[in-house]
Amino acid sequence: MREKQPARTYYSKVESPYQWSTGETMGTFLTEMKDGPRLISKRCQVCGKVFCPPQDYCEFCFQPMEEWVEVADRGSIKAWTRMMHYYPGMPCDLPFAYASIQLEGADTCMVHIIRYSDLDSLNIDVEVEAVWKPEDEREGDIRDIDYFRLV
Numbered sequence: 575m576r577e578k579q580p581a582r583t584y585y586s587k588v589e590s591p592y593q594w595s596t597g598e599t600m601g602t603f604l605t606e607m608k609d610g611p612r613l614i615s616k617r618c619q620v621c622g623k624v625f626c627p628p629q630d631y632c633e634f635c636f637q638p639m640e641e642w643v644e645v646a647d648r649g650s651i652k653a654w655t656r657m658m659h660y661y662p663g664m665p666c667d668l669p670f671a672y673a674s675i676q677l678e679g680a681d682t683c684m685v686h687i688i689r690y691s692d693l694d695s696l697n698i699d700v701e702v703e704a705v706w707k708p709e710d711e712r713e714g715d716i717r718d719i720d721y722f723r724l725v
Contacts, residue, residue, distance in 0.1 A: 603628050607718045612644055613645050614645070618637055621635045650675070650700060670721070
């Protein structure tokens with residue numbers, strides 16, 4: 575019988591650089607985040623639902639959306655999961671949570687990071703607000719919002 579060997583771990587950094595076109599809708603959304611900073615979305619002219627992040631077609635009534643509206647950079651947590659262990663490529667140091675956040679004025683949720691100091695403070699419908707990167711650090715990226723914090 576073979577003698578048992580301890581498990582081995584190999585740590586490496588995997589990179590896969592690529593670029594793609596954001597298209598007109600997402601490009602406008604990201605540009606407004608960089609230059610505003612503000613969050614703009616699209617409203618369906620048929621059912622009235624507001625999508626943030628914006629999209630070209632309403633997923634409820636399948637109509638094209640043309641109307642831009644501004645939504646608040648604050649909202650409430652609709653779902654979340656806390657990160658307990660480090661993994662390569664983390665967007666920030668622990669502790670943080672990934673969350674679905676419904677912004678004021680939007681009918682859909684966006685996923686982003688929540689920074690917190692007390693785990694018991696994270697809960698459904700807890701209010702959060704965006705913490706924007708300084709103007710000279712914004713790049714037209716969803717990460718121009720550095721994170722959301724509890725209000």
